[in-house]
Amino acid sequence: MENSQQGESDNSQRDASYQPAPSYWMAVTTAGLIFGIIVFVLSLITSYATINSEPTGSFFSPSQFIGVFACLAGAFGGMLATWHYAREYDNIPIKLGKGALIGFLTGVCITIVSVALSQVWQFVDPDMTQKIIDSTIANMEAMDMPDAQKQQMIDVTVEGIRSNNSMGMQLLWGVPINGILNLITGMIGAKIFGQQEG
DSSP, rough: HHHHHHHHHHHHHHHHHHHOOOOOOHHHHHHHHHHHHHHHHHHHHHHHHHHOOOOOOOSSOOOHHHHHHHHHHTTTTHHHHHHHHHTTTTTTTHHHHHHHHHHHHHHHHHHHHHHHHHHHHHHHOTTTTHHHHHHHHHHTSSSSSHHHHHHHHHHHHHHHHHTSSSSHHHHHHHHHHHHHHHHHHHHHHHHHHHOOOO
């Protein structure tokens, strides 16, 4: 009888001391919104830089570097989310696994925000994709290569631009890429900003 009472008191003490981990969704959505907008703005800059560039016949252009920078910039959302989470709850300990989860979910949120804004922009400038295609074709036509090879390259590139412009393809590529990149920076953020639990 005494053993059962002691067991009940131990359980009640455990229940009293147990506190569920605070929600990380505020940190995820905040970082996702901020970096989703940043990625969208940088992708717009890349698109209009491509549209307004003169055909050079070069494989590489400054606008491509802006596109790479946009992808890398979006990867730091996971780090911001873990920082926000740690600071919101007075430097709460964050394990690497939780940092990875927060980072991955932030990457998903970044993708959803940037894709949604891109779809809205299609109503603002519905001809943007066609302008990008025209500018890309003009640049490829200036390249020094056999006509048959040039035409094949143009066909593949145009098809790629058109397919990548759909919401489904943007989500299909964006979720895993942004998710994995932010998973990594989320783990780094957990190591830097979250005091590790023993």
